[in-house]
Amino acid sequence: MSEVTVYAEKCKGCRYCAGVCNQDAISFSEKSNAAGYQFAQVDPEKCIQCGLCYTVCPDCVFEIA
């Protein structure tokens, strides 16, 4: 079974990923990362490893392997 890794330090909070995830699996942190952005987090219970978030992310935050 593959799983999604989120490299949260690279996230710039654009929210494109949440816009394309049709499983409603992406939410945003309350705390900011070192760059000052509230970062994406994935709910593994909801995620189906479809890869849409990877496709739209400008910052290569997601890895599905």
Place this chain on the structure above:
Amino acid sequence: MAVTRVKPKLIGENNQYCSGCGHGILNRLVAEVLEELGRADDAILVTAVGCACMMNELWQGDNMQAAHGRAPASATAIKRLRPENIVFTYQGDGDLSSIGIAEILHATARNEKFTTIFANNGVFGMTGGQMAPTTLVGQKTTTTHFGRDPQFTGMPVKIVELLATLKPAYLARGSVDSIKNINTTKKYIRNAFEAQIDSEGFSLVEVLLPCPTNWHLTPEQALERVGSTVEAYYPLGEVVKRGE
């Protein structure tokens, strides 16, 4: 269906683009295509001037930076001296359609055997969002405070349609505003590089990108504007197909 998706090796860890900048998506698509073609090691990138040139810090393959607008001239020389390598330019719309319009027109007219990835975000990004030749009618920028007025600055330049009269090997326009359009754009980029590999002549893919910072929109609003407004003036599709 579960898939495998891993950052291409040609893309480094951190880019310097703003939140939601379209260059991040497009840089990755180019890297994915070159790796899938097995040509990551012999592809030579020629960057332009502008935010688009920050690709050279992210890019883990061979590259050089050309003078503003002159990447097609540099790429001409590199490709003629090293025809076995894949050579491509990555240029913004300020760079390619303003200061560099002579170079891109003549590279196309000569049907040089390299590829251009043309990143069109409708403004001069790096210098603070001034009007570019591609800025839409009515669009407010730092040099068109009341919106671009065609009586004063003419009409936005459609590069792909303009170059089509010169009959190069391949011309297409894509976008990154939806998963469907990102996937189609990737196919166009693949077609462009395959045209080069088969020595068919010049190939160019224009890609409509958001610049949230200089459009003064949130990234989500900027991406929506690409789909709702920018694509209405710049139609997507293949304008010159391979073998036509």
